Amino acid sequence: MKMFPTTRSKLIKNLINFSEKELLSYSKKRNFDFGTPHKNVSKLSPYLRTRFINEEEILKIAISKNNIKNIEKFIEEIFWRTYWRGWLESHPWIYDEYLNIGKDQTLPKKTGIKCFDYWKEELLDTGYLHNHSRMWFASIWIFTLGYSWQSGADFFKRNLLDFCPASNTLGWRWVAGLQTINKPYLAMSDNINYFTNGRFNPIGQLNEKVNLNYIEQRNGHVLPFVKPDKIEFKNFDNLGIILNKNDLTLHYIFDNNQMTYDCCVYSIKHENKLIDDFHKKIIQDILKNNKNFEFTENHNQIIDWLIKKKIKQLILPYETVGNTIFNNDKFKNKLKELNIKHIFFLRDWDRNAFPYATKGFFNFKKNIPNLINLANI
Numbered sequence: 126m127k128m129f130p131t132t133r134s135k136l137i138k139n140l141i142n143f144s145e146k147e148l149l150s151y152s153k154k155r156n157f158d159f160g161t162p163h164k165n166v167s168k169l170s171p172y173l174r175t176r177f178i179n180e181e182e183i184l185k186i187a188i189s190k191n192n193i194k195n196i197e198k199f200i201e202e203i204f205w206r207t208y209w210r211g212w213l214e215s216h217p218w219i220y221d222e223y224l225n226i227g228k229d230q231t232l233p234k235k236t237g238i239k240c241f242d243y244w245k246e247e248l249l250d251t252g253y254l255h256n257h258s259r260m261w262f263a264s265i266w267i268f269t270l271g272y273s274w275q276s277g278a279d280f281f282k283r284n285l286l287d288f289c290p291a292s293n294t295l296g297w298r299w300v301a302g303l304q305t306i307n308k309p310y311l312a313m314s315d316n317i318n319y320f321t322n323g324r325f326n327p328i329g330q331l332n333e334k335v336n337l338n339y340i341e342q343r344n345g346h347v348l349p350f351v352k353p354d355k356i357e358f359k360n361f362d363n364l365g366i367i368l369n370k371n372d373l374t375l376h377y378i379f380d381n382n383q384m385t386y387d388c389c390v391y392s393i394k395h396e397n398k399l400i401d402d403f404h405k406k407i408i409q410d411i412l413k414n415n416k417n418f419e420f421t422e423n424h425n426q427i428i429d430w431l432i433k434k435k436i437k438q439l440i441l442p443y444e445t446v447g448n449t450i451f452n453n454d455k456f457k458n459k460l461k462e463l464n465i466k467h468i469f470f471l472r473d474w475d476r477n478a479f480p481y482a483t484k485g486f487f488n489f490k491k492n493i494p495n496l497i498n499l500a501n502i
């Protein structure tokens with residue numbers, strides 16, 4: 126069975142099926158990694174990351190098939206990604222520090238730790254790992270094999286279909302004992318044995334005891350989230366929208382407001398063939414369903430498109446930390462030269478949630494019912 130469909134119609138069919146058959150037992154089963162095709166979890170992350178399907182759409186379907194009270198854990202997980210993204214917005218130097226550290230660790234072909242070797246192959250073959258296996262893998266990488274967390278985060282970055290700068294960097298930092306200071310996540314053989322349903326038992330192979338002595342680095346204060354101005358949905362003249370991997374459903378908001386616009390989808394080649402194929406196919410699906418959308422793969426083509434369509438007002442997906450594509454002087458100066466106004470559009474989903482994401486998840490979580498209300502689901 127193909128784990129990651131590349132059309133919206135198949136994805137929605139799968140989501141309905143998951144919501145009807147699996148979601149009720151999600152909270153009980155979600156920590157088990159039973160192996161592919163990972164039926165007990167949603168496998169929505171590559172789509173959420175690109176918003177090929179967005180949070181509101183997913184929760185609408187999930188709630189239409191279940192009593193909201195019975196799927197609170199799933200809703201909470203959907204908000205984890207939002208939370209990490211918001212948290213990184215208020216701690217941007219954490220991502221810069223990660224980027225600036227040399228990462229030259231090459232992974233030995235076989236480590237002899239069966240589960241670890243298996244997960245490495247699974248990730249390379251499918252672009253995906255179950256959440257619990259990501260935690261075990263990261264923990265073994267750092268505490269048993271002795272590699273840096275940054276090199277591990279980079280390995281994931283190169284191979285995950287759902288790579289998200291916030292969830293990945295902060296996930297690795299959390300395992301390493303940096304996010305919750307000196308409280309690392311330690312992979313234990315009996316825990317792996319239980320939650321893989323007996324598929325693996327690396328007894329005696331893991332370093333199950335560590336003492337950390339990090340000093341909490343307060344090398345920068347928490348930045349409050351400054352919301353960009355809300356736009357008024359009036360009829361702009363010559364409105365253009367660019368979709369990219371930060372948001373592939375942004376145009377729906379403008380459809381819902383009965384606005385007319387021209388649209389192009391921007392995507393560049395990914396060096397990992399599996400990821401590149403996946404991106405190409407989901408974009409093909411968008412282009413198939415929207416015959417008037419154009420495809421662009423470099424900045425010159427974007428400029429040509431802007432000129433050809435006589436765009437005067439341009440909407441681009443908001444770029445959170447680690448996700449910069451167009452928010453640079455060169456591009457913005459070019460827009461100025463062409464007399465094109467631009468807005469990096471922040472969805473209400475993020476606008477409402479990010480201000481609460483400056484501290485721990487426990488604090489953030491209290492706001493979920495209110496955030497759901499605001500989302501009008």
Ligand SMILES: Cc1cc2nc3c(=O)[nH]c(=O)nc-3n(C[C@H](O)[C@H](O)[C@H](O)COP(=O)(O)OP(=O)(O)OC[C@H]3O[C@@H](n4cnc5c(N)ncnc54)[C@H](O)[C@@H]3O)c2cc1C
Binds near residue numbers: 166173204256290297
């Ligand atoms: C070291 C490490 C690295 C990670 N790197 C990434 C990454 O680059 N991109 C990414 O999207 N997630 C990452 N995660 C989080 C999580 O593992 C994946 O989101 C999840 O496994 C995706 O599978 P799913 O869609 O079947 O999840 P489900 O269990 O079905 O959850 C539904 C959705 O909730 C969100 N979610 C669930 N758990 C988490 C979590 N712990 N953190 C953030 N969001 C979560 C995801 O968007 C997911 O699609 C990482 C976790 C760890 C421990």
